[in-house]
Amino acid sequence: MQNYLELFEALMAAGVPTEPRPRNKRHGDDLYYCEKNGKVGVLFNPEECKRSVNKCWDAACQWPLRSCERTHRRALRLLVDELLPLLARPQLTTDLLWDSLDCGGVLSVLALRGVAELVTRHGVEYPSIYDRLYGLLEPAALAKASSRLLHTTGTFLSSTHIPGSLVAAFAKRLSRLALLAAPADCLAMLGLVVTLVAAHPELRRMLREREGANIIPKDPYIMEETCATASQAIKSSLWEISALRRHFAPEVSAAASRILAEERASATPATPTPDQTDFDRDLKMWFKNIEMNFVRPSAFENASPLERVAGLWEMDV
Known part of the structure; x- marks a missing residue:
């Protein structure tokens, strides 16, 4: 299994295109592989390449890939990084991916x-799936594959x-883990939280x-x-970001202070400028009564309301 997967990785490293490549000018309209000394090699066919990839993966799935951790890890990396866009029926990998979680x-x-x-x-x-993702946010997983895990977390949470x-x-969980993470991972977590x-x-x-509180309940x-x-996180607060202002790494301390400063500035209502205040006062003074027409009507000025209505319906017979 190791030899087969190693050969599979070497073939995939060269890249299997899903679309036809530019035409080769030396041999007309077609593109050929394995050319040597001017001799025409194998005709390139992207559909045939995809079929070959599917056959190779179907053969690999006949073996117990999960029996060995090294084989399991190599097969998953090959599947996720290279093979999923090329498989004809990627839904068949659901059981393998779900069990691997x-x-x-x-x-x-x-x-x-995947x-x-x-x-x-x-x-x-x-x-x-979100509970599974939430359970993976642990120090052990972040220590081994922090960039992959944070990128995938951002992908799942990108919907509004x-x-x-x-x-x-x-x-809340990312903020709590940032207290224990390395400075580089801490900055990535703070960016995702923001x-x-x-x-x-x-x-x-x-x-x-609880910003600026001396005693935290x-x-x-x-x-x-x-x-x-x-987890009742909605009832809590992100006091961890306030604690990160005293981090030993200057870049982490500066990032936490900047986040709190920007939030404090956005929460403070903007004070009106003197020009804006004068404009509002003049607007109220000059436009107390809005005129509906240019000439004031005088035909029914001294008439009663009944006479006004009756006058509107007079008709010549």
């Missing part, structure tokens, strides 16, 4: 990327139709609450909860 570590992160591809491009529905309580749970708060304005109060957030919506 329970393995933990790098295997779960790789499987999550799940994101099936959900966004092929309409596959996974039950409780997700409930605010669910997004608040992810923002993106989530900007996309969901109802979460801005989590940045304002008990946090209602439940870190050990595996269900995102049951």
